[in-house]
Amino acid sequence: MNCKKCESPGTVVLRQKDHYCENCFTTGINHKFRAIIGKNRAIPPNEQVLVCLSGGTSSTVLLDMVFNGISMSNHKKLRITPCFVHLIDSVHDKNADKTANIVINQCKQYDFQVYVIHLSEYVQAHTNLPEANSVPANKNEEEFQAMLRSMPVTVRNDYFMKIRSNLLVRVAEQLQCNYIFTAETTATLAINLLSNLTMGRGAQVQDDVSFYDGRNDSIKILRPMKDISKEELDYYIKIKNLHPADQSTFQQNSLQSVIGSFVTELQDSFPATISTICKTADKIGTYNNNQSNEKCVLCKSILRTKSTKLTALEATNFSRVVSLQSPSNADFKKMEHQANYSNEKSMFPYVNDRLCYGCSRNYSEIDDSTLPRFIHDAIQSIT
Ligand SMILES: [Zn+2]
Ligand SMILES: [Zn+2]
Known part of the structure; x- marks a missing residue:
């Protein structure tokens, strides 16, 4: 079969039916990435954006696409000034230090600097940025682990996501970035959506799983990889010969892990599963019946005001x-x-x-x- 765009041999096959040549495929994905950001008109030109890199597949592709985007010379250029951060996750990643070094090396290849910060920094009220491209000492690990150990696993997983975004906002403040890019894919977002509903976070679904998280008044979290499928990421990594970190995770039994295997197993038999869940999420708006600006201390969502009706x-x-x-x-x-x-x-x-x-x-x-x-x-x- 030939490429849908240019009639060259189509070696990339998406959704078992659409054929592309490698060139048209990578151009198309990069275009899709810039279009997601452009379409939403979320970022004014030349803003500083904090790009969060985990070192995994999606993060590796994000890094490459940010580089391609800002390197373009024509009107298609991605007009942002990126800063990079990697949060070391020694709770879930068995090779956390190795992963950090992989991210530092990935960034070096594009001549980018990356700040590496331990997630355990969360326990301090303030985080001082370490020197770029270096792995700092982990001073707060004991206190951090003691806090996590005191929580049931499901609560811990839920709280962990809040820790991560709180810390990212803190780093963005220090680097004077008003925007943050994170690399969640549709699969992660679908799992987060269902987990959120079971944890009683229905009102926060939009901020947690859509393109735009506007919870923080000055710093917005954007998810530009959300419309790029796993199939597309895998092709991209192979064609561009990129090397993501192999993140082997600890096994755990929690509500989130059960939902995770439910969604991925269903996806194997019914390929529309994840996209259907995510499309449903996009339709869920935020019901805001109050003008309150009071925010939750832990997750920074707007609190409901007390109404006269008994809830x-x-x-x-x-x-x-x-x-x-x-x-x-x-x-x-x-x-x-x-x-x-x-x-x-x-x-x-x-x-x-x-x-x-x-x-x-x-x-x-x-x-x-x-x-x-x-x-x-x-x-x-x-x-
Ligand atoms: Zn082609
Ligand atoms: Zn909260």
Whole structure:
């Protein structure tokens, strides 16, 4: 079969039917990448963008496409000034230090500098950037691991994503970048979407899985790889002879890992699975019934304001308080007050006050003394 575009022999076969030659394929993917950014008009020209590199397949392709984009000389040029960061994930990646060095070498090949930061930096209120292209000492690992160990695995995975984006925003602030590129693919986003729903984060789906995460007032997270399929990434890596890090991950049993295998196994038999999930996600808007600017301390989502109507959450909370009282001293008014304001008896501590529903549920399952001091203080601070 010949290439759909130029009639040369078509060696790249997408979706089992579309044939392309290698040249038209790579040009097409690069065009698709710039089009996603251009179409959304998300970035004003010549902005500094923090590009987050994990070293994996999608990240390796992203790095190559950013280089191609900014190297173009015509009107198609990607008008951004990229900065690069790699967050060392020694929790999930068995070869974390090796991966960091692979990312440093990948960047060197394009003459880019990359800042390498341990995820454990999260436990400090401030992060000082290390020298570029070097792996810094990991000073906070013990405290970081103790915090993660205190959480059930499902909560830990959920919280981990918040840690990652909080740290990225922190690095972006330091490098004066108003935009961040992350390399999540549709497969990851589909799994995140379903995990979010099960964790009670329905209201945050749009920020967590769409192209644009606008949660932070000044720094926006964009996901320009979201429309590029695994099939396309694999062809791209092979044709351009790129070398992603081999990230062998630790096995764990959690809600997210179960959803992960469910989605990928379904995808094997029904190739439209992931794209259907993601298209559904794009249709979900954010229901914002308030003008509140109060943000969740942990995930930075906008908190719901208390309404006059009794919500399911408040009803559950109230039932719990009532069931904990002995019948003899039942005082309705007092119980109502406890349900709404006492965080010890609440099933949803600090909900809609300091924490969103999802984070409040997580908080109720963790040992809060292991949380970083600055988080602890922010949750318990008195208004
Ligand atoms: Zn062609
Ligand atoms: Zn939250």
